[in-house]
Amino acid sequence: GAGVSQSPSNKVTEKGKDVELRCDPISGHTALYWYRQSLGQGLEFLIYFQGNSAPDKSGLPSDRFSAERTGGSVSTLTIQRTQQEDSAVYLCASSPSFGSLSEKLFFGSGTQLSVL
Amino acid sequence: AQTVTQSQPEMSVQEAETVTLSCTYDTSESDYYLFWYKQPPSRQMILVIRQEAYKQQNATENRFSVNFQKAAKSFSLKISDSQLGDAAMYFCAYRFTGANSKLTFGKGITLSVRP
Numbered sequence: 654g655a656g657v658s659q660s661p662s663n664k665v666t667e668k669g670k671d672v673e674l675r676c677d678p679i680s681g682h683t684a685l686y687w688y689r690q691s692l693g694q695g696l697e698f699l700i701y702f703q704g705n706s707a708p709d710k711s712g713l714p715s716d717r718f719s720a721e722r723t724g725g726s727v728s729t730l731t732i733q734r735t736q737q738e739d740s741a742v743y744l745c746a747s748s749p750s751f752g753s754l755s756e757k758l759f760f761g762s763g764t765q766l767s768v769l
Numbered sequence: 770a771q772t773v774t775q776s777q778p779e780m781s782v783q784e785a786e787t788v789t790l791s792c793t794y795d796t797s798e799s800d801y802y803l804f805w806y807k808q809p810p811s812r813q814m815i816l817v818i819r820q821e822a823y824k825q826q827n828a829t830e831n832r833f834s835v836n837f838q839k840a841a842k843s844f845s846l847k848i849s850d851s852q853l854g855d856a857a858m859y860f861c862a863y864r865f866t867g868a869n870s871k872l873t874f875g876k877g878i879t880l881s882v883r884p
Binding site: 656686688693694695696698701709742744746757758760761762763765 | 773775778811812813814815816819860862871872873874875876877
């Protein structure tokens with residue numbers, strides 16, 4: 654596609670349920686990032702994937718959070734047993750290369766997650 | 770660890786006027802990049818401008834320019850001739866040039882433009 658696509662745009666769930674958020678990066682982009690944006694907070698890094706390398710999971714807040722990237726393209730962020738504090742906008746970004754001196758991230762429009 | 774601080778949560782500017790958004794950061798590295806991203810209500814982050822730390826010349830992109838003070842670890846964004854479409858959240862971000870680095874963002878500032 655022309656840009657980074659995220660689905661769903663909005664997700665309302667009940668506390669304790671599992672949710673899956675999807676990200677379709679720009680074709681050919683090898684790097685993919687997930688960030689979380691909570692109300693009044695900046696963007697909190699969650700995880701990134703670079704090609705076939707092991708992902709950097711250092712930002713995942715708990716073991717309820719996991720992500721995978723299939724075939725070096727689409728990525729899914731899974732939150733198990735959701736809690737109210739998980740409510741936030743989850744942003745995905747991709748980049749054409751990692752380590753480039755002028756790396757530019759292309760962002761999707763995010764998924765607004767609301768946990769009731 | 771690197772941190773990015775945006776101490777002003779909100780600012781307002783009259784249309785056609787100039788506004789400056791502040792940002793400070795903390796790092797022990799000497800080679801890095803700094804960015805300003807804009808987030809309109811659509812939520813999609815858009816890169817406004819970027820600065821390489823090794824360059825002394827301040828970056829400029831049309832109506833947007835930065836004041837980069839490396840010694841003071843300050844990186845402010847100046848928007849000239851403000852337009853209604855400039856109303857958005859603006860995030861300052863830092864990235865070390867080394868391998869396995871990622872963007873670190875500030876908390877953002879909400880800019881409103883008065884007609």
